[in-house]
Amino acid sequence: MTKSEHPAVRTFLFTDIEGSTRRWEADAEAMRAALAAHDAVLRAAVAARGGEVFKHTGDGVCAAFGSPNDAVYAAVAAQRALELPVRMGIATGEAEERDSDYFGPVLNRAARVMAAGHGGQILLDGASAGLVTNIGLIALGTKRLRDIAAQVEVFQVHADGLADEFPPLKTLDAVVGNLRRPATRLLGRDDDLAGLLTSIREHRLVTLTGVGGVGKTRLAVEVAARSAPQFPDGVWLIEFAAVTDLAAVPEAVAAVLGIVQQPGMTPADSVATALVGRSRLLVFDNCEHVLDAAAVLTESILGRSSSVRILATSREGLGVPDERIWPVTPLGCDGIASTAFDLFIERAHAVAPGLPLRDNSDAVVDICRRLDGIPLALELAASRMQSMTVIELRDRLDDRFRLLVRSGRGNTRHHALRHAVRWSFDLLDENERRTLAVCSVFAGGFDLTAADAVTGIGDEVGTLNLLDALVRKSLVVADRSSSRTRYSMLETIRQYGEEHLEASGEAADARKAHARHFAGLESEVLARWDGPRQRETYAWYADELANLRVAFNWAAAQLDFDTAAAIAVYTAFLGGWIEQHEPARWAESLIDAAKASRHPRLGQLYVAAAECYRTGRLTPAVEYADASAALITDDRYSRSPFGIEPTALGGTYITVGAADRWLELFRDTDTTELNTFNQGSLVMALLTSGRLEEAKVACARLLSCIETTDNPGARAYGLLAYGYVRRIDDAAVAYDTLRRGLSIAIDSGNRMTEAYLLVNLSSMVGTHGDAKDALDFLASAIENFADAGTYSHMVSPLGVLASALDRIGVHDGAAVIIGFAATAFARATFPEVAATETHLRQTLGDDEYARLRRLGENMANSAIAQYALEQIDRARTLT
Incomplete structure (x- = not known):
C-alpha cells in the first residue's frame, strides 16, 4: 500500500465472528483450525474482487475496495463459503492511506454497521446502498449507531444462499411507535405466533x-412487537374500545398518528393519504362495535398504500377484500399438561408465591374446564388465590356457573366470561363495586386525582386504597412505567362496570364529574406548561386526549358550553405547539352557539378555530381570525391563554399574504408589555411587512424577553424570530441563535417551532455551517409537517429545498417542487423562493420550466412530500 497525497473515496468491508469467545473457550483447537479456514476464504474473496485486506481485528478482517459493488460481491462470496457465523459491515466514504493503514470517519462507520448485525448478515450504510447496482437490498431503516452522531441508513444484502431473517439490529434506536411490551409472558400461543408472523x-x-x-389483543401485541423490525416507520396500537361514534374511528387513528383532516377529503381519506409511502404496522384493537367504520378506513388505507400492514382484533372479520381471518380459540384445558393449567398456576403464583397448587391439581383442572380455557377468566380466578384455597375457589365456581354447566359447552364461552366477570364483581364490597363502575367513564386510562374527582370521594388516600384493592384483584391495571401511576381496565371489565353504572342511575353524574374535572384542569395545566415542565405537559396531553375527547363531546351534547369551551380552548392551545389540531375542530363546532349567546370565550374559540388554515381551509380561517381580532379590545370577551392572539392569528394572515393585517393586531397593544411570544411575532410581522429597521429595533426588546422567560417554548419561539431577522445582517449570529433555539424546541417538545427553526437553519448553510446539514434540516422539517398534515406550512421547507436544489444543479427537481411551493406564504417568509423561480425559468427555458412546474402544481400533499424526500436523497450523492 502506498501513501496517498489526498483522501480518496473507498469502500470498506469489516467482518467479525459472532460468539468467537465462547467458541475459543469450548474448543480452542477446533476454533484455531476454523479461523485459519475463515481467513483463507476471506482473503480469496477479497482478492477476487480487486480488494485488499489491510488489517486483522481479533477474529475479523478489514478490507478496502475501489467500489461498493466489489465489496458486496466479495462479502456474498465469502458468506456462502464460510462455516462460521460471520457478521459483515460495508461503508463508503473518504479515507486517507497512511503507514499501511486507512484513517477517517468512514472506518468507524463500517465498524459500527458491522457491530449492529448478526452472524451470516451483510449490512451496508446508505452511501454504499445508493451506489450499488444489480444487488438485492432490504431497507432496515435509519438507525442510531454507537459513537456516531448522525443517524445512519442501514440496508441488508439479499442474495441466493444467504439468510434473510435475523433478530433486530443491535442499535441505540428508541422504539418507533407506541407499542408497549406486556408485563407478563404469553403462554400457549406458539403455533398462532408462528402462523401470524408469516401471515403479516x-x-x-x-x-x-x-x-x-380469549386473548386476541394480547396475541396481536406480541405479533406486532416481534414484527417491529420489518416496519421502519413503527408499530402503532390504536384502541377503538373508547370510540363510541362511528364517525370518530378515523379521528382516533389520526390522533395516535398525528394526522389532521385535509380539505376536500373525508377523515378516512386524509388518514389514508398521509400514510402513503410509510412502512407501518397498525394494530386496530376492538373493532367489533365500530365494524363498518373500521372496514371503510381499512379499505381506504390499503387502497392507497402498499407498504402499510393492518393487524385487527374483532369478534368477527371486517369483511374487507383479501382479508386473512385468524380465529383465536380458548386455551387447551384437558389436564395438567394443558396451557390453561400452566396459565392458572403461573398467575396464581404471581399473587400467592409458594402456594402448593399442584397438590390440588384435580381442582385446578376442574376450574380450567369450567372457565372454558378463556385467559381473562383464568386470570380473574387466579387472582383470588390471595384470599382463598383452590378448593374454595372451585366450589364457588360450581355455584356461580351451575346454569352454564347445565346448558352445555357448545356456544357458551362468551357467557362463561360474563359470568366470570360478574362473579368477580360480586365479590367486591360496595365501595369497590361503585369505584369500578364510576371509573368506567374514563377512556384510555386515568390517574388517582381524576379517579378521586369522578368518584366524588374527596380523599385521595381513600381512593388510592380502593384502586389498590381493584388492582390486586386484577380488575384494574396499574402502569408504573412513568413518574405517575396510570390506571386502566380491560375493556370487558370496563363495559361490565359501565352497565352497572347505568343501572345504578349514577351515569349522568359520573359523566358530568368527568367532563368538569378535565375542564377544571385548565389553570393547573397551563401553569405547568408555562415553565420548565412544558414537555411533561405535552406528554399529559397525549395521555389524556381520549378522555378530553369524551369529556368535550359529552359537555357539548349536554349544552354545557362553559365546560366544553374550557376544554376546547386550552387543549387547542396546547395542540397547536405540537401539531395536533383535533381540539381546534372542537372549538369550531361551538362557535355558532357561542356567538348566539355571546359567550365570554367566543374570542378564544375564534382563535382556536382559525387554526384550520393549517390544513388549507383558508377562507373560514380568515373569517375566524378577523372575528377574533375584532373582539380583542372588547372587555365582554376573555383573552386567549397568555394573550396570544397576535401570535396565533399571524399564521392565518401570513399564509394568505396579508402580513400588514398581521401587523395591525398590535395596534392596540402596548409593545412594551408584550410577552415573548407576541414580541417575537411583532418582529416577524415587521420584517415580512417590509419594515426592516423597525424589526431590528424590536429585536432589542425581544432579546430581553428571551433572556428573562423560563418558558422554553417562548424562548425557542423568540430565538426563531430573532434569528429570522438577524440573518439579514449577521449570518453567524443568526445561525448560532437558531441552533440554540432548535435545541430548546427539541428538548421541550415544541414540534411546530422545531420545524420552523429547521427550515431557517437550512436556508443559511450556504453562508454558515456544513452544507450537508441543510438537507438533513429540510428532511426533518418536511417529515414533521407531512406527518402532522400541516401542509400549509410545508411550503416553506419545500421552497427552501427548491432553492438548494437549484444551486447544486438539480434543476428538474427544483422546478417540480417550486410548482407546489411558490405560494404567497413561502415568498413572504423566504425571499430566495422568488429568485429561484426566475433562475429556473432562465436555466430551463420557458416551456420546460412550465411543464415541470405544472407537475408540482398538480401533486397531492403527500405525493410532493415523498417526492421532496427522494430529491433530498438524490442531492446527498451530489454534495
Whole structure:
C-alpha cells in the first residue's frame, strides 16, 4: 500500500465472528483450525474482487475496495463459503492511506454497521446502498449507531444462499411507535405466533377473531412487537374500545398518528393519504362495535398504500377484500399438561408465591374446564388465590356457573366470561363495586386525582386504597412505567362496570364529574406548561386526549358550553405547539352557539378555530381570525391563554399574504408589555411587512424577553424570530441563535417551532455551517409537517429545498417542487423562493420550466412530500 497525497473515496468491508469467545473457550483447537479456514476464504474473496485486506481485528478482517459493488460481491462470496457465523459491515466514504493503514470517519462507520448485525448478515450504510447496482437490498431503516452522531441508513444484502431473517439490529434506536411490551409472558400461543408472523408478511390485513377475553389483543401485541423490525416507520396500537361514534374511528387513528383532516377529503381519506409511502404496522384493537367504520378506513388505507400492514382484533372479520381471518380459540384445558393449567398456576403464583397448587391439581383442572380455557377468566380466578384455597375457589365456581354447566359447552364461552366477570364483581364490597363502575367513564386510562374527582370521594388516600384493592384483584391495571401511576381496565371489565353504572342511575353524574374535572384542569395545566415542565405537559396531553375527547363531546351534547369551551380552548392551545389540531375542530363546532349567546370565550374559540388554515381551509380561517381580532379590545370577551392572539392569528394572515393585517393586531397593544411570544411575532410581522429597521429595533426588546422567560417554548419561539431577522445582517449570529433555539424546541417538545427553526437553519448553510446539514434540516422539517398534515406550512421547507436544489444543479427537481411551493406564504417568509423561480425559468427555458412546474402544481400533499424526500436523497450523492 502506498501513501496517498489526498483522501480518496473507498469502500470498506469489516467482518467479525459472532460468539468467537465462547467458541475459543469450548474448543480452542477446533476454533484455531476454523479461523485459519475463515481467513483463507476471506482473503480469496477479497482478492477476487480487486480488494485488499489491510488489517486483522481479533477474529475479523478489514478490507478496502475501489467500489461498493466489489465489496458486496466479495462479502456474498465469502458468506456462502464460510462455516462460521460471520457478521459483515460495508461503508463508503473518504479515507486517507497512511503507514499501511486507512484513517477517517468512514472506518468507524463500517465498524459500527458491522457491530449492529448478526452472524451470516451483510449490512451496508446508505452511501454504499445508493451506489450499488444489480444487488438485492432490504431497507432496515435509519438507525442510531454507537459513537456516531448522525443517524445512519442501514440496508441488508439479499442474495441466493444467504439468510434473510435475523433478530433486530443491535442499535441505540428508541422504539418507533407506541407499542408497549406486556408485563407478563404469553403462554400457549406458539403455533398462532408462528402462523401470524408469516401471515403479516404475506397479507396486508390480518384479523384476529374470537370471543371477548380469549386473548386476541394480547396475541396481536406480541405479533406486532416481534414484527417491529420489518416496519421502519413503527408499530402503532390504536384502541377503538373508547370510540363510541362511528364517525370518530378515523379521528382516533389520526390522533395516535398525528394526522389532521385535509380539505376536500373525508377523515378516512386524509388518514389514508398521509400514510402513503410509510412502512407501518397498525394494530386496530376492538373493532367489533365500530365494524363498518373500521372496514371503510381499512379499505381506504390499503387502497392507497402498499407498504402499510393492518393487524385487527374483532369478534368477527371486517369483511374487507383479501382479508386473512385468524380465529383465536380458548386455551387447551384437558389436564395438567394443558396451557390453561400452566396459565392458572403461573398467575396464581404471581399473587400467592409458594402456594402448593399442584397438590390440588384435580381442582385446578376442574376450574380450567369450567372457565372454558378463556385467559381473562383464568386470570380473574387466579387472582383470588390471595384470599382463598383452590378448593374454595372451585366450589364457588360450581355455584356461580351451575346454569352454564347445565346448558352445555357448545356456544357458551362468551357467557362463561360474563359470568366470570360478574362473579368477580360480586365479590367486591360496595365501595369497590361503585369505584369500578364510576371509573368506567374514563377512556384510555386515568390517574388517582381524576379517579378521586369522578368518584366524588374527596380523599385521595381513600381512593388510592380502593384502586389498590381493584388492582390486586386484577380488575384494574396499574402502569408504573412513568413518574405517575396510570390506571386502566380491560375493556370487558370496563363495559361490565359501565352497565352497572347505568343501572345504578349514577351515569349522568359520573359523566358530568368527568367532563368538569378535565375542564377544571385548565389553570393547573397551563401553569405547568408555562415553565420548565412544558414537555411533561405535552406528554399529559397525549395521555389524556381520549378522555378530553369524551369529556368535550359529552359537555357539548349536554349544552354545557362553559365546560366544553374550557376544554376546547386550552387543549387547542396546547395542540397547536405540537401539531395536533383535533381540539381546534372542537372549538369550531361551538362557535355558532357561542356567538348566539355571546359567550365570554367566543374570542378564544375564534382563535382556536382559525387554526384550520393549517390544513388549507383558508377562507373560514380568515373569517375566524378577523372575528377574533375584532373582539380583542372588547372587555365582554376573555383573552386567549397568555394573550396570544397576535401570535396565533399571524399564521392565518401570513399564509394568505396579508402580513400588514398581521401587523395591525398590535395596534392596540402596548409593545412594551408584550410577552415573548407576541414580541417575537411583532418582529416577524415587521420584517415580512417590509419594515426592516423597525424589526431590528424590536429585536432589542425581544432579546430581553428571551433572556428573562423560563418558558422554553417562548424562548425557542423568540430565538426563531430573532434569528429570522438577524440573518439579514449577521449570518453567524443568526445561525448560532437558531441552533440554540432548535435545541430548546427539541428538548421541550415544541414540534411546530422545531420545524420552523429547521427550515431557517437550512436556508443559511450556504453562508454558515456544513452544507450537508441543510438537507438533513429540510428532511426533518418536511417529515414533521407531512406527518402532522400541516401542509400549509410545508411550503416553506419545500421552497427552501427548491432553492438548494437549484444551486447544486438539480434543476428538474427544483422546478417540480417550486410548482407546489411558490405560494404567497413561502415568498413572504423566504425571499430566495422568488429568485429561484426566475433562475429556473432562465436555466430551463420557458416551456420546460412550465411543464415541470405544472407537475408540482398538480401533486397531492403527500405525493410532493415523498417526492421532496427522494430529491433530498438524490442531492446527498451530489454534495
